[in-house]
Amino acid sequence: METVAPSAVIVAIDGPSGTGKSSTSKAVAAKLGLRYLDTGAQYRAITWWMITNGVDTDDPQAVALAAGKPAIVSGTDPHAPTITVDGVDAAAPIRTREVTAKVSAVSAVPEVRTLITALQRSIAAEETGGIVVEGRDIGTTVLPDADLKVFLTASAEARAARRSGELRGQEAAGLAATREALIKRDAADSGRKTSPLAKAADAVEVDTTELTLDQVIECIVTLVEEKRAVRS
Ligand SMILES: Nc1ncnc2c1ncn2[C@@H]1O[C@H](COP(=O)(O)OP(=O)(O)O)[C@@H](O)[C@H]1O
Numbered sequence: 276m277e278t279v280a281p282s283a284v285i286v287a288i289d290g291p292s293g294t295g296k297s298s299t300s301k302a303v304a305a306k307l308g309l310r311y312l313d314t315g316a317q318y319r320a321i322t323w324w325m326i327t328n329g330v331d332t333d334d335p336q337a338v339a340l341a342a343g344k345p346a347i348v349s350g351t352d353p354h355a356p357t358i359t360v361d362g363v364d365a366a367a368p369i370r371t372r373e374v375t376a377k378v379s380a381v382s383a384v385p386e387v388r389t390l391i392t393a394l395q396r397s398i399a400a401e402e403t404g405g406i407v408v409e410g411r412d413i414g415t416t417v418l419p420d421a422d423l424k425v426f427l428t429a430s431a432e433a434r435a436a437r438r439s440g441e442l443r444g445q446e447a448a449g450l451a452a453t454r455e456a457l458i459k460r461d462a463a464d465s466g467r468k469t470s471p472l473a474k475a476a477d478a479v480e481v482d483t484t485e486l487t488l489d490q491v492i493e494c495i496v497t498l499v500e501e502k503r504a505v506r507s
Pocket residue numbers: 290291292293294295296297298299437438441483486487488489491
């Protein structure tokens with residue numbers, strides 16, 4: 276039987292775009308000596324592969340047929356997370372507007388979710404020292420037995436402001452356009468049939484609208500430490 280460190284915890288952090296999942300999860304993992312997995316990056320990676328290989332992302336059958344072809348590898352160091360597709364560094368190309376616009380259609384295809392979910396579970400099982408996994412369906416579907424589940428929320432205005440702040444200088448993406456795009460993506464992610472974006476019944480909901488990033492990190496670190504105290 277695998278030896279699991281007493282401090283090892285599995286933390287699931289879910290929520291819509293721009294609520295602070297990635298920044299919070301990375302910082303919490305770094306502070307607590309846990310590994311970190313960005314599951315959105317994996318869905319972006321498979322979407323990028325579909326685009327570069329000429330697969331029509333609006334054709335679920337074509338996406339399903341091709342889903343097993345790319346080899347997606349995630350590095351779980353919270354200080355330097357990595358993602359490769361067929362051995363190629365995909366960290367930058369998976370963040371383009373084209374990938375962002377197409378990822379919800381690709382991630383809604385059941386065959387894609389089956390493959391990526393299995394990959395996520397195997398990574399979480401390998402990291403016996405504990406891991407923070409962030410996404411949309413981690414608490415509900417991927418790791419329903421996680422030690423701690425957090426569901427982050429924030430107003431659409433706050434999320435759009437955060438996102439357009441990131442884009443400043445790159446392109447003239449107005450606040451209204453950013454808000455529209457993220458509301459559209461959240462609706463697609465929440466409305467799909469297979470493991471939609473949803474809060475698990477036993478998740479702790481944290482509204483980050485009025486909180487600084489440091490406050491959110493502190494809040495989740497405290498929740499993890501409480502869980503660890505109960506287990507030891
Ligand atoms: N509580 C917060 N207050 C202000 N800005 C935040 C907060 N949390 C995250 N951010 C910023 O918002 C942007 C989106 O955060 P990110 O962690 O990528 O969200 P998500 O992973 O949920 O899409 C980043 O630029 C991040 O620095």
